[in-house]
Amino acid sequence: MSRIFQFFFSVLLLIGSTLFSGEFAYVTNNGDGTVSIIDTASNTVVGTITVGSGPFGIDVTPDGKFAYVANNGDGTVSVIDTSINTVVGTPITVGTAPRGLAITPDGTAVYVANEGSQDVSVIDVATNTVVQTFGGIGNAPFNLVFSSDGSRVYFTIINDGNIAIVDTATKALIASVPIGSDPWGLDVTPNGQTVYVGNTGDGEAGVLDTSSLAVSLIFLNNAPKGVAVSLDGSKVYITDQVGPSDRLNIIDTATNTVTNTLLLGNGAAGIDISPNGEIAYVPNTADGTVSIVDLRSETILSTITVGASPIQVAVIPETFSVTGAAKKDSFMTETNIFNKLTWAAPDNITTNRYLIYRDSTLIATLPANQQSYIDNNLKRKRTYSYTIIAEGPGGSGAVGKVTLKTKS
Template sequence: MSAPVTLHRRGLRFALTALTVGAAVLASAPAAFAAPVTSAPRSVQVSQSNVSLSTARLFTATPVPTITGTPQAGRRLTASPGTWKPAPVALSYRWKVNGVTVPGATASAFTPSNTQVGKRVTVTVTGTKAGYQTASKTSAATRPVAPATIAVGTSPRKLVVTANGRWAYVANSGSGTVSVISTATGNVVATVPVGGDPIGLAVSTNQQQVFVSTCSDEKIYALNIASNTVAYSFTTGTCGDLVATPDGKTLYIGGSPTLRDITVATIATRSLAEPIFTGAAVIDLTSSADRKGVYVSNGDDYAILIVDTAAPQAPQKRFTTSHPPVASAPSPDGKTVYASLGLDLFTGPSNAVEVIDTATNRVRATIAINAPGDLAVSPDGSKLHVLSQGDNTIVTVSTATNRVLSRIPVGRAPSSLAVTPDGSKVGITSSSENTVSVLPVF
């Protein structure tokens, strides 16, 4: 009868031992085993947050903003946000130029600066309202920002800059005046009346006078740079572009009674010398960087000629073009001449600038530009600036690659351009808007 008692006690001890061991295992279990116990409250918290977001309502109207005003340096642009609903909605603004946020530009209006010329502007409007999800809308980009302008006389036709870069002179053919601009301030400091309708300008070699060619009275006027007054005038019987020779003694006038010559005026005696035969009507005259050569655009002859100022009656070097040239510009080293080409009566417009190698008389490249007009090369030779009369833009081209770097809007009917001696600015006359645009070059 004792055996059963013993077995019962052994079973009890085993049960007690199992309970003890189980308790020890639970006590020493990793924290991960306890995770299921605490995960339920965390799941509830996340769910509550999601419920809070989902209850935020959406605006019933979030219109895309628009920008009003002319994108031009110095002129204000205004954001029109449209009507956000339900009103009232708090609106904030953020302006960008070429996709980059402008620091501090958080008002509903923004005025581009000269450093933003050629770039596009957008505005982002953000709406906020308690109980509603915040929303943002971005406007379409503006056209490239145009350069600032200076008001001058009527129908400006020609622009020149003095060698020291201090003064710019504008021939206003419609008002019979010459505007004098300070390049430092961008202000017109004087307006000098001359007879007739001025179309050509040239600065004397000694930088003391500006010569003006007028058509209606066919004269040359000499303006005193120091006083901005007319020093004297004399009759030439023609008018056109002007180039002063390096010795300061002679003026070449791109026009003649026969239409096949360059008129030559002797400054000291205010008389005419032997004309230079070109064989065709002269459209444009441009001096080389050292003034020793004069590039002549012979429209009817489909050619660019070079007149040697040391031997003006010698045969000219001739470069053939595919269309009538309307303007030309040499590189500073004289190895290249760029020709803006006009309309051929049979083949139509070229809409191109030809890049001519002066050593081989071959066209190295053709640059597509709509109705190209006046053009100039930067003093360091790295950039070519061309007026597109078809698009009312100034086109800047890399002379290393002949690729267009930018097309920037200017005033309507751009007629001439000039680069400052340091290459930092380009002035462009607009004969329809009676202004000069000032393009900063970066």
């Protein structure tokens, strides 16, 4: 899955629906067709949303406005409006037995791994329709994660024991790399150099060098599943089902050695990390709880009850405001049509750099101290959509968007 971070809402009442206030984590409850909403400030469940049958994967758009849920039991994706925590629209039909899903870093598309039909559905976020389906990546794609620049997507292929690497521009398979038995969860380091994989079938974590495609292994215990890399890339956290109290393995990425293990609930599965990198959330499938982990002290803060068979979790990302102005500059016979973008640094992360996308294409990378950008030599009377990703110490941290129509 993609990096996911906090977003703030005001408390208002709108046509009988409550707009929620605070920071939230969303947990898919595979056993009862619901999603639990956790207020991360109080670590309490503040609501439950009914979705489709057997919800599994979940991700939140970079602007924090919508959560997408893969319903494994009925082959659909539900869309949740996070401002009112309600499912909106009709379920989106995808392939058979969808498992993991992830949203592109620019927020324009959702990729859904369909384990049963052995293909991938691509949903256009603007229309919430499937615009493409591609296969040929292996037997039973399961979970997935994007590189921070969105150029590649990595899939665990659970029946083949492989990692499939796909070019997002062409949807072509770049490589299929043997990684271990029954690969489940995965995550990529902020620098894009390493993918860590939980291999449930052989008790090991697979470590993939994305340049050389070389693989090394870290022995864990029984059935590693969920994977999350820390925001600074120095540690990776991997859940491990050893039962009845499962474990969270804390691994030093410099040495690829386990430095600590924490006891979780029964059936520890997915994992996600808060925007500030301090807290992790782990659904425990067998006992219907979520373990809340303080990553600073490496201790369990609390364990809270959610729905039946919780499996994966996603935290709302942080956004920031971007303003834009369409301009033109004429000199002699030449006219430059351009757009100027300006923004303020996000409040809750330390920004390392900004990635500027125009209509889903990366056009610039800026240092943290530059908070404006001029996009030159554009076409007249053309509408352009811009996405700016503020990368923190561990990748995509906050997102700003603006749409502009150029001058005539």
